[in-house]
Amino acid sequence: MTNDTEIAVLTAPPTLFTGGTIWTGRGDTDAVLIDGGVVAALGDRARQWGGAHHVDLDGGFLMPSFADGHAHPLYGGLEAVGPPVRRCGSVDEIVRAVQRYAADHPDEDWIVGASYDSSLAPEGLFDARWLDAAVPDRPVVLRAWDYHTVWCNSVALQRAGITAETPEPVLGEIPRRADGSPLGTLREWGATDLVMNAMPPRDEAVRVGALGTAADYYLARGVTWVQDAWVEPADVATYVAAARQGALRMRFNLALYADPRHFDAQVTRFAEQRALVEAAGSPLLTAQTVKFFADGVVENETGALLAPYCTGLHDHAGQRNWEGESLAEAARRVDELGLQIHIHAIGDAAVRQALDAIEYVAAQNGPRDRRPVIAHCQLVDRDDLDRFAALGVIPNMQPLWAQLDALMTVLTIPRLGADRADSQYPIRTLDASGAPLAFGSDWPVSSGAPLDGVAVAASRTTSDGDPPGGWTPHEILPVERALTAYTAAVAHQAFAENTWGIIEPGFSADMVWLDRDPRLTPPLELPSTSVVGTYLRGTLASPA
Template sequence: RQALDRAVSDRPVYLPNRDRHGAWVNSRALRLAGIDAETPDPADGRLERDHSGVPTGMLHEGAMALVARLVPEPTPQRRLDALAVAQLRLHELGVVAWQDAIVGEYAGSGDLLPTYVTAARDNLLTARVTGALWWDRERGLEQVAELAQRREIGTVGRFRPLAVKIMVDGVVEAFTAAMLAPYVGGDGTGTSFVDAALLREAVRELDLLGFQVHVHAIGDRAVRDALDAFEAARDSNGPSGGRHHIAHLQVVHPDDVDRFAALDVAANMQALWACHDDQMDDLTLPVLGPERVGWQYPFADLHRVGTRLACGSDWPVSTPDPLQAIKVAVTRVEPGTDGPPLLPEQSLSLPTALRAYTAGSAYVTHDDDAGVLRPGARGDLVVLDRDVFAAPAADVDQARVDLTVVDGRIVHDRDA
């Protein structure tokens, strides 16, 4: 807070970090929110404190809400304008459809369901969007019926809120990813935002209602809890057509790799993160220890056992450019660098990575008529400026999108 106070002292400052798992605030914001040394940590978050117990202005996870609730809401028109800008940017990168992983109130971001409904009703959506309705981790099973109602009122035109997103844990660098064993240098094992027993019951009920369940899981304990929940739902309800998936999968215990295919749970991977960068090398590797470092982003292992692979960006956490992420999937090297690969044995072939970003992502959005080229399929096409198979796979990120076509309609033309 002191650094922010020196820059801005007369008005509150709230700066969420790029991964939306933490925020920095100044003293003015802390005072307005009534936060001081006596304020307890919320159940799903933490206030960073100095040696005397005074909050430093760093808010982790659920603690963000203590200040975020004071941030003014953007107008409905501003949200529509922002969606239009985002859609244009995604089309420029060759994206024709996406799943929005948080449709609901989270970390100071308002509920986007009305925005999507308006955009779909007024034919402002050129992409097809699957919404993942947000699971409020401060509540319990009573919200299941409300989520079903939101699905009904939100299904309009090109927008379908078919999924429910449950964030089970946080991130490694903030010590909030849920781990099976303690972090190196500490005695904590991270945070489970949803109790394992509640998670099993929630997944069972959502599966029974035909929802897809989309789980955020970074740590190995979070991944195992999610798989246990999907297994319990399968045992109770039978095989599901929900196309459930677990996103991120940073640390997966080797004992759990085979379970994805066995339970028909898709691996929703953000391949761009599977490389050496400052966050990985400075904040992650030291606290995981050598054994767990080797369990990170096990894409090849998951593929070898027959797991359905889907890939996405988690934008705005990181770039939405699929070609940059595909480069990392095949090289495990950060784009624009020539450093050593991270666990190169977990790299994917170029065809496999492309399939995960096309047919794989179409699968988890319940769209079997997309992500493929075949007679009679929908006219969703992306034209690149080169044949990426005629050059080294490591150069795939050098390609540029010349043309993006959705339903036979040109939505991006680089030469226009």
């Protein structure tokens, strides 16, 4: 099947870009010619081409388009459908937003939204009764920013059958009041699934529309490829429907979710799901990856640590989702299918377990070009730092998180302690070790704008410049290296390093036009850089 983008590429005349700085990803040039959706020539050879349409960069900066190596675009698009709570700065503000939304949508049986700031309540614990005051007669379910936590009202808890008698679920936690009744906050899949499974499915047209919203968001920020890092069977169907409707408009790779509670049944269907995607026939959609969660997150004390948390609330070291050797064996079975391994690992114990699993896979299945990914790598034990390069493991890191924002100072540092907190996000250390560092955003958990992440990678400060000189400044990454981590390095992660990720003859003309050179821009000013246009295979996909 040939989609509209491909037709436009086939019929578009050659296009010559000049009048600015063109960073190919390997060096600078002053001209690039695009023909048939691919880069045809650079520099003098490009200018000598006759009959090309000319684009004047007006002193701007043309570079390979960004790619997001770890995100959740369907969830991000769906945030626009529910109550607007992301920017709320207090519990009362969230409650008012939910109340207004409920009043404006009287026919919606369930009020579902995302994503609230967990630091707005002590210990990240939110009470169902606060939402009851806004909506007492319909279920309300809100996801937190981390997407590992849910806040419900009392009706939602009742619909899900969650009571004082409900036992603690496997791989989850139900915080309770003194009398044993559920508070209203649910942590991790074992608990959140109780309410998610009680919710009716969203209309498929809404879900396909959410992918369009996600594409709008990404293309406006210069992103043309994204790794959806958590895809369940219903999500595969949504992507396939969008592909058949020509509604994707950018490149997506799907990571099929591996649940330790159901893995034996899931693994038999992974090949079938990949075949469904391939049958859709879209050059914009692939499904070559499987996603594992080794642990949770530090903010709710489910990130798996080698030493216990410091808060004194619990004498524990977090939650390992895969017991014993089960992660290693599951990864081996996924690898046998020829699928890429992508493991969420936040705590140092989870990172070690993930590295051990990948080492086991290589020993059991023999050598091949695997490109396994460990996402986040918030804490990495010193003894494990060199194992990434040795095993060929891609640390896909979220540079925006490496700052002393409220999430860090209110929820994370008190749980880790100051010394351990200062070892978080060893971006420069891993890069210097020879590990194939790549970047992602985890949008909508945090901003999906790559330049927001590059700004923090290059400064280790908040948007206000705190602290002066940067937090853990030895981990600051030069801007150009950070740009590479968001372009060519993600192309390598995607097995596409010979297709896109640089501007060289023969490569897909996936490019972003910025109004200034980010390499010459102070890091704190990078988020204000304008995206003039984003090109997918040489076609303007999104002007800013």
